Amino acid sequence: MSGANKTTYKNEYVQCDVEFLMSGNIRITGRVANPTSFVQMSIFAAKQVDRMMNYSGSGLPFPCAAVAFDNSPNNKVIDKSGLIDAEFKYPNGYYLSDAKEKVPPSIFISLTEPGKKPFYVHFKLPDPLPLRTLGYRPNHQGPLYYAMKEGLVPIASAQDTMMNYAAAKVMYDLA
Secondary structure, three states: OOOOOEEEEEOOOEEEEEEEOOOOEEEEEEEEOOHHHOOEEEEEOOOEOOOOOOOOOOOOOEOOHHHHHOOOOOEEEOOOOOEEEEEEEOEOOEEOOOOOOEEOOEEEEEEEOOOOOOEEEEEEOOOOOOOOOOOOOOOOOOOHHHHHHHHHOOOOOHHHHHHHHHHHHHHHOOO
């Protein structure tokens, strides 16, 4: 996550501040510009990270938008004043339908003008788990994705090996 405690997002439709809380949640405050132009306004985000203890792993991005938003507690209707005040659990990322392109944790604001379909304002949040993926990362294919680190990490104590693996993952984008 960002070292800053608060980030501001602004475009022609919305201005909001996102505060990163010590609890791991986010607080979104702000306003919709010209709220009387819209018949419906809402703010939403994907569910929080799944922390599981199984073979698949913990903290993985969701496989698709349908899973990411299904029963998400991160949604709120914005009233006619256009003022935004919501506290969400930090959302997880998810993959688009091609299963290769990852959408990082994000906040979406849905705005509907009279007689039109809604359009969405998208604000990307910092990704606290950028190395978690469901498959090979785009710049790595095949067994070298896992095997390359064997030549990079020297034989050492268990703790040194763990620290060297962690450094190799970050430095070389390895699994």
